[in-house]
Amino acid sequence: MIRGIKIVSIPVSDQDRALEFYTHKLGFKVATDQPMGEGKRWIELTIPGADTSLSLFTPPGQEDRIGGFQGMTFWCDDVVATASAMRAKGVELAAEPRKEPWGHMAIFKDPDGNEFVFSSR
Numbered sequence: 001m002i003r004g005i006k007i008v009s010i011p012v013s014d015q016d017r018a019l020e021f022y023t024h025k026l027g028f029k030v031a032t033d034q035p036m037g038e039g040k041r042w043i044e045l046t047i048p049g050a051d052t053s054l055s056l057f058t059p060p061g062q063e064d065r066i067g068g069f070q071g072m073t074f075w076c077d078d079v080v081a082t083a084s085a086m087r088a089k090g091v092e093l094a095a096e097p098r099k100e101p102w103g104h105m106a107i108f109k110d111p112d113g114n115e116f117v118f119s120s121r
Contacts, residue, residue, distance in 0.1 A: 008072055009056075009058075010056055010072075012058060012066060014112075019033070027048065029048060074118040
């Protein structure tokens with residue numbers, strides 16, 4: 001039976017720029033960075049304390065997935081503090097923190113315009 005999510009891909013247009021953003025601005029760690037043919041690399045990142053990995057990779061023919069809202073939500077302990085820390089590092093927020101009936105949430109953008117919700121657990 002399925003036991004969890006191992007890797008979620010984030011579609012990016014420039015792997016070097018994305019790697020810089022996700023490691024230096026969001027604090028993710030590089031688990032793997034290796035050649036994958038034709039000038040592409042398999043870049044796998046971990047989030048300290050999390051089990052799921054992220055890959056900065058766009059499969060050929062899937063370039064139309066780059067940019068816009070991505071169906072993935074990150075969690076944090078404090079949305080307001082996380083948003084403030086992101087802003088201080090130059091991360092663009094697409095939606096400021098707000099309280100919803102189910103908890104607090106906000107949305108950030110990466111350099112490709114991918115938008116991700118982050119919320120409190």
